[in-house]
Amino acid sequence: MLPVDLSELTPTHVESLVDNEVAESLTLEYKQQLPSKESSDEKRAFLYDVVAMANAAGGDIVFGIAERRGENSNTGIAERLSGERWSNVKLR
16 A cells, blocks of 8 residues: 555655555555556456455555566566656545
């Protein structure tokens, strides 16, 4: 899970996931981007992740983080920020 409650989350917290090479876990998942509107496979994979977390221990999905690639697949380790940066984002 993220190190703080969402109401206290800052860009620095997200950047620290990359800086500290934090790996995905049962309660933390990285997505480089939202699923595209055209790809039902991407939507299906996203929904699978959401349902798996909801049925397990809960957790956080962080968009805009690319994972380090291993020899044949992603390693689950945060490598770089890849998303858009917004200022003054308000969480509901």
